[in-house]
Amino acid sequence: MAKRTDYISWDEYFMGVALLSGRRSKDPSTQVGACIVNKQNKIVGAGYNGLPIGCSDDDFPWGKQGDFLQTKYPYVCHAELNAILNNIGMDLTGCRIYTALFPCNECAKAIIQSGIKEVVFLSDKYAGNDSFVASKHMFDTAGVSYRKVNTQVKKIELSFDEGDV
Numbered sequence: 001m002a003k004r005t006d007y008i009s010w011d012e013y014f015m016g017v018a019l020l021s022g023r024r025s026k027d028p029s030t031q032v033g034a035c036i037v038n039k040q041n042k043i044v045g046a047g048y049n050g051l052p053i054g055c056s057d058d059d060f061p062w063g064k065q066g067d068f069l070q071t072k073y074p075y076v077c078h079a080e081l082n083a084i085l086n087n088i089g090m091d092l093t094g095c096r097i098y099t100a101l102f103p104c105n106e107c108a109k110a111i112i113q114s115g116i117k118e119v120v121f122l123s124d125k126y127a128g129n130d131s132f133v134a135s136k137h138m139f140d141t142a143g144v145s146y147r148k149v150n151t152q153v154k155k156i157e158l159s160f161d162e163g164d165v
């Protein structure tokens, strides 16, 4: 019997873990997930956009407009930063990070400082915004490469029906 040929690639696997992590987000508008992988293709961190530990999802605002302090923006910890901070206690030097959205400039700084050397993203939909121009400028200068994820599949479905195992 020959081996299966329709298994998912490393890129699809790790971006899948990033996207699944994003499903934990309570943000009603944008759910972002991130997954950090070391040189041996082992997952060493994952995260999603959410409030800092101890700050209740129910007490803080989730809106986007109005008085800054009444929006989510000052409070939400981005997926990439959470993945870095949630790592399993590894030195992240030489790792790569899979993220649904291209990292903002604040996350870019954290990525560079942590030693991560490659960013793999799914969407770069805010490419023209200053924050992302700054991210790329810093990545280019600091020697962090970035690329869009390589995928052959459009969608991956998970079944929790025990009959499907």
Ligand SMILES: O=c1[nH]c(=O)n([C@H]2C[C@H](O)[C@@H](COP(=O)(O)O)O2)cc1CO
Pocket (backbone or CB within 6 Å): 027, 029, 030, 031, 032, 048, 049, 050, 064, 072, 076, 077, 078, 079, 080, 101, 102, 103, 104, 107
């Ligand atoms: O790279 C990112 N990582 C990340 O976790 N986020 C989060 C912060 C917010 O919760 C949400 C963006 O909010 P919105 O798209 O609704 O303005 O996504 C946003 C970005 C892009 O800035």
Ligand SMILES: [Zn+2]
Pocket (backbone or CB within 6 Å): 078, 079, 080, 103, 104, 105, 106, 107, 108
């Ligand atoms: Zn960010």
